[in-house]
Amino acid sequence: MSDTVNITINGQVVHARIGQSVLQAAQSAGIDVPTLCDHPHLRATGSCRVCLVEIEKQRMLQPACTFPVTEGMVVRTETDKVVEARKFSLQMLFSERNHYCMFCASSGTPETSECELQKLAYRYGLDCFQYPPAWQKEWPVDASRKSFTMDHSRCILCRRCIRACDEIAANHTLGVFQRGAKTMICADDSVTFGQSTCVECGTCLQACPTGALMDKRSSFVGHASECRTVRVTCVGCAVACGLKAMVRGNTVLRLDGDWDEHNAGLLCVKGRFESLRRPENRITKPMIRRDGELVEVGWDEAITYTAGKFKEAQSTAGMISPRFTNETMIAMGAFLNEVLHSDQVTLLHGLVPPLDLEPRAQLKDLEDATCIVVVGEDVLQGQKVLGYLTKRAYDRQASVVVVDDHDTAMDDYATERLHLDAMSRHGPSPFAALKFTYHLSLDGISRLRKILETSERPVVMYGPALSTLVYAALRSLPPHVKFLPLATGSNACGAAQYGIEMREVIADALFVMAGDEPSNGFVLPPASFTVVQAVGHSELTKKADVVLPGRLWTEKRGTIVNIEGRERPVVELTEAPEGIGPDWMPLAMMAAVLGRPGLFATMAQVQNSL
C-alpha cells in the first residue's frame, strides 16, 4: 500500500503510515518513548525535548513527536546518548523553577505519583538537582479562579494548557508572555485568570502534567491510587457528558472528563466543578408540617399520612425535575396513572423539541461538520460542551449559522445570523419557558435551505419552542443534514420517552420531586396539599405540607437519555445517608399503602436488572 512505510525502531520492524510521527509509529507498535509535552488529544509541539531519539543519518537527536516517518528510517530510542540527553533536558527543566516535590500535592512514589515530570525523574534515576534551582525569583501562585489554582513554580512550559484551551475548549484564553527564562503562561493580555475570558471548563487542568494547575477540592486529600475511579455521567444538562470520578471512601474528590466517551474529555464548569457542591441544608428525615412548623417523623407515619391525603384528594398531579433517571420517571408515571388514576404528570422544567427529525447527529459529527446551525438556543449557556464544539468548528473555518431572536454568546463565532421572531402563545401558562413560540420567516427558511444544500456535512441543532412551521421546514431539509435536539432539561429526553413533558397541571394534591435541583425559583401551582421530595431545604420546602428526603446525583443508580438518543449510566459514587432510599421508594411505599404493593416489586426488579 502506498501510504505505509516500513521503519525500524530498536531493531524491530514497524509498519507506519505516511503522516505519522516517529512517536506515533512507536506507540502503535507498543514501544514506549517517554514524553512530557505530548498528549494523545493535542497536536504535537516538541517543546520539552524529552522524546529525543537517535535517527540514522540525522545530524542531531530528533524529537520523536514531531519528526515524520519516512521509508527505511532507523530509530533507536534508548541509547546512552539519548538517555544522557533526556537526563539533561530533565535537569534543565528542574533548574528553571522551584520544582520542590516535597510540598506538592501531585508528588508521589514511583507508583502513585501524579506528576509526569517526577515520574520521569524516577525513571531516569535522578537523585538530586544537578543545577541549583532559581529560587531567587519568586514564581507567583494565581488562585483567582474559583475551583483551581496555577502555581507557576511547577510549570514546565509544555504548553499543554494553551493547546487544550485552543484545540479542545476553543476558548483561546491562554498564551505565554515574556521571553527566555522569564517566560510565563498568561491569560488574555496578562490579567489574572479570574479576571480573564477563562470559562473554567478545566480542560487545561486535566491536561497539565505537573502540579502547576491544581484542583482545589482534591488537593492533598488523596492520591488517585487511594481512590476508586468510577465512570459515570454528568446530569447537569442533556449532553450527559462522560465523567471519571475519583472517589475516596464516601467522598467524590474530583471529576475528570472521560476521553473515551462522546464528549472526548471535554466538560464545562457546571459538570466538572459545580456538580460537586453540597447542599447547605440537607434533609435527612421525612417531615410533616404541624401548626405551621415542619416536624421530623418516621417513614411509616409520613407515607401513611401522605397516601391518605392523596386518596381523599379530588384531583392529583405529579411534578418531577428533569434530573431524575428513567427509572424514577417510570415510577412517577406509574404511580400517578395506575395508583391515583391521574394523567397529570409534568416536568418541573425542561423542554424537549420534537425528536423525530432524522438522521440524529452524534457529538462526533460536530467534529467534522462543514456547517453547524444553532436554532433558538444559546448553547454556550445551556449546553456548553456543544458550544465549545461549535467554536472548534468555527476555528477550522466551518460555517456557523446562529438563528435566534436575541443576542447569544455564539454570535461572535457565527459566520451568519438569521432572525427569529418571538410570538406570544395564546392562553395563560405557569411556565415562563412556554410563553413564546419562535418563528423563522419564509425568507429565513429558504436562506437556511440554500446554505445547507450546498454544505457537505451540516448539523442543525434546534431548540424547543420553535413554531410548527419551522420544525416542518427542518424536517423537509435534504437527507444529508443531521439533527441534534437541544433539550433544556438533563433527562428531559428520557422523560419524553415515557410521555412526561412540561405541561400545566391543576390539582388538589401535588407530589413534587425536586431532587437535587440546584436552584430555587420554581412556582408551584396552588394546591391544598403539597408534598416536596428534595435533597436540601429551599423555597419549595418552606411551603410544603410534607417534606421527604432524597438522593444527590452521586448517590443514584439508573439511566438517562441524552440529546444523541444515547442511554447513559448514572452510577452511585457514594452512599446516601441512612434512611434515604432510592428516589422512587416513597412512590412505591405509597402504592403499597394504597393497595398496589406490586409496584414496589416491579421497581426493585427494574433496579436490580441495571
Add this chain to the structure above:
Amino acid sequence: MAAKVKVASDWLAGCAGCHMSLLDMDERILKLLEVAELRSTPITDLKHPDAGGVDVGILEGCVNNSANEAVCRQMRSRCKVLIALGDCAVFGGVPTMRNACSSAAALQRAYVETESTVNGSIPQHAEIAVMQDARAIDQVVQVDVNIPGCPPSADAIFYVLTELAAGRKPVLKGKLLDWH
C-alpha cells in the same frame, strides 16, 4: 576481617525525621554495625566527627544559617564520602519555602510583627547564628551520595551504607529512589 567503615552523622536545618528513618532499619542495624562503626551522631554520646577524619559523613537537613554552614564544612573536611540524607539535604526541602521572602523580612515578622509580640526585637549576639537563605548541601560543599526522600526509606539508607561499607558506589533506583 576488613576494618569497619567509620561513619559520622549530623543534622542541620532538618526535623530529625531522616535519623528516625535510619533507626527504622530496626534489627538490621546490628548487621550494619558488623561492617560499620557509628563514631558520632546527634543521638549518641559523641556529637562531632573525629578530628582525624571518618570514612563516611552523613548530613540531614539543609544549610540555612552560619552555624549550619560551619558544621557542614567541618563534616566535609573530615570525611571521604559525604552523604546528603533526605529531601532537605538533597534539594533544600521545606525550609526553602522561606526563601520567597527575604531573611530580613522573615526575622522581622517572627520577632517583631507577630500579633502576640510586644516590643519585639531581632536578637543579635556573637553566639547566635546569622540567618541565610535555605539551600541544599551541594550548594555549599561537594556531595558524593544523595539519598532523597522525606524521609528516605530505611531500606534506602541501609542499602547505601552497606554498599559503601563493601567498597561499592550505591545507585538508588526503583523502590529505593522515592522522594515522595
